[in-house]
Amino acid sequence: MSITLVAKILIVEDSPSELELMSHYLQDSGYNVIKAAGAKEAMEKAVSENPDVIVTDVVMPEMSGFELCRSLKKNPITEKVPIVICSSKNLEIDRLWAMKQGANAYITKPYTREHLLGTIKSVVV
Template identity: 60%
Template structure:
């Protein structure tokens, strides 16, 4: 069963993402903190990361950059899941290392399709 690390600081969004992924056969690890996500990514070796962008402390884009620079996590696929829906936001996320981009609100199908598209 593939494992997804979900990084989301809004409890309701976290619950929704986790439910959609679990219903689709994924094992889920969660955190609301991008710095904690870096540790969990190294230690628990998830198959995919799904991250919000706007979070306190460290943004999801900073998390993308950091994971892609770290030899232990640089090949880890990242799905950005955000309310930022402009083309510029999408382009910038991809430049930071995102492999897929989903805008909120999203359907279960959109989220799962994005995760499947990047999972190795």
């Protein structure tokens, strides 16, 4: 008998509707979802909840997704957690900058359920 481990995903998104949509897609697909409305809350939850993947927006109050990415990669507890940046910024420079900050993948809004799930599966080791 095999046991399937449910991946824990931390979603960082300041838009309540976007947060709900993403949560719905992921929970529907069997993922355990942790929500954070901003980068500071996300840092705390990333350390305490030990997620398997972090999906973050870029444009947020307090701290951008890029800054969050840098902070997570500098922290020994979270440095190995794959990060997917999900942003409305769709220029190649944004994608390159995200990778330079330590992101493992970059998807743009609007995204499909399949695109989101496929991207998350591609970064989970």
